[in-house]
Amino acid sequence: MHKRILLTILIALVSFGGFSQVRQKELFKTVEEYHESFVSIDSHADTPLWFLSEDYNFGERHHPEKSSNKIDLPRMEEGGLDAVFLAAFVGQRDRTPENYRNAYDKAHRIIDSIEVVAQRHAKKAALAVNPDDAEKLKAEGKRALYIGMENGFPLGKDLTRVQEFYDRGVRYITLSHTKNNDICDSSTDTVEHGGLSAFGRKVLAEMNRLGIMVDVSHISDDAFYDVIKLTHTPVIASHSNARALRNSPRNLTDDMLKAVAKNGGVVQVCVLSDYVKEMPRNPERDSAMSALRKKFRNFKNLTAEEEAQARHQWQTINKDYPPNIAHVTDLVDHIDHIVKVAGIDHVGIGTDFDGGGALKGVYDASELKNITAELIRRGYSREEIAKIWGGNFFRVFEAVVDYAEKVKEAS
Ligand SMILES: [Zn+2]
Structure with a gap:
């Protein structure tokens, strides 16, 4: 801790002493070296919404101001981002037979589109399903594209669909979105089930059995505590911040952060300004x-x-x-807070790019290294930053896969 304070003072002195440019250059060299040395992952991006339109090219660099698109392969490279969880996101609608059918079809269509993009850019990226795929792909100079499902609505009331989507490569499910569904209550809707529903409990058990990560972002506090009580594996919050710093139902209270730590899970901070700071x-x-x-x-x-x-x-x-919009330093305040409350092993990054995510200094994927620079400025070590950028997330991912393997062996 002393060392960290000393380093911070040193950097402050140096940058006010007229050496700031030299210091800045050194800092960014360190950032480059760090990103070379570990596998980084963004656990939540809604970029597949773009994949559905025919004129979108994931291999092309989009201008951050001219296009509202935030992630493409060139900018992942610039930002030092090795892997990303692409959301198969389906918005919640009234639970009518027609809407259930449409949600199910749409989820499949989005997954189809992710597969097409991965094939089209096979020289630079590939679909990934296992925790160690990202590292292997990095060694080949490729970016890893994982699939997460945002909102369990496409499951309808059919438990067999959990396996069906697992077989299509889905490796986490965000149980709900902004409205309640058949699985649980949403953090931004009224109380319906009072947490997880009976069906939701079955979905959770099935996700545990198969090796799908349970994503508690968006779900109500009661649903969160039900999940923590019932899950056999560590959980993720794929894109949520600390409620102590920004009072939003989408963020986690200190008590919830501690519960995630106890569970062995990870909270992935989100660059969506409204969840970072009230502006x-x-x-x-x-x-x-x-x-x-x-x-x-x-x-x-x-x-x-x-x-x-x-x-x-x-x-x-x-x-x-x-x-x-808030600033990258405001985001790093959330990381500091989660480290203080839950510990360095329980925080990561899930941008929500293309789902509303953007901050000053992290406006798109090309600027992600600014988070690393700010962490270095605040005295975080390379090892700590490696944990934040993916070490913690992949630890949870591995634990979830290990549990599923053990269940399979035992049966
Ligand atoms: Zn979301």
Whole structure:
């Protein structure tokens, strides 16, 4: 600890002493070396939403201001990002037979699109399903593309679909999204099941049995504690922050952070500004957004065409009235806090890029190394940063796979 304080003071002195440019250069050289030495992973990106449109090319560098797309292969490379969990995200709709069918079809369609992208860019990337795939692919100079399912809605009420999606490569499931489903309550909806439903308990057990990570981001506090009580494996929060620093139901309280630590799990901090820090509002933006919401009926039950229109208009508003967004240092405050409360072994990074994630200094994947630079500035060691950038996440992933193997052997 003393060493860390000393280093921080030293860096502060040096940067105020007129040597800042030299120091900055050295710092970024260290950042480069660090990223070479470990396997980094972003546990949550909604980039597959882009894969569904035909003119999108994952192998092409997109301009951060001209395109609202945040991740592509060139920018992963620039940002020193080796692996990413791509979300097969399906928004929650009313639980009608038709919507169940559509959600199930859409999840398959997104997974199809991820497979197509991986094949199209086979020289630079590949699909990954095992914890050690990322490391192997890095050695071959390739980026690892994992699949996570955001929202268990596509499972409907059919337990056999857990295995079905496992067989398609899904390695975590975020149990709910912003609304309740048949599995559990959402952190941003009213109480329906009071936590996990009876079906949700079965889904959890099935995920444990198969080796699918349980993602507690988005689920209600009661559902979180049910999961912690019932799971046989460590959990992940694929994109959530600390509620003590930003009071949002999407973030974890200190008690929850401690519960994750006790469970052996990991909380992956998210660069979505609203979960990082409360920022001053932009009234022009707010009224444009509420008009958009009104026009598209709160984004509920939209046709595919309407959804595309809404997304396009949302991007235009973003361009015309950019939101006030928090800074990368605010994000690292969350890492500091989680380290303090839960320990260095229980924190990682899950950006939510292409799902709303963007901060000053981490606006897209090309700028991810700024997180590393800020961690170094605050005195974190290479070993600690390696844990944050993936060591902790892969430890959980391995534990989940190990448990499934043991269950299989015993049966
Ligand atoms: Zn999300």
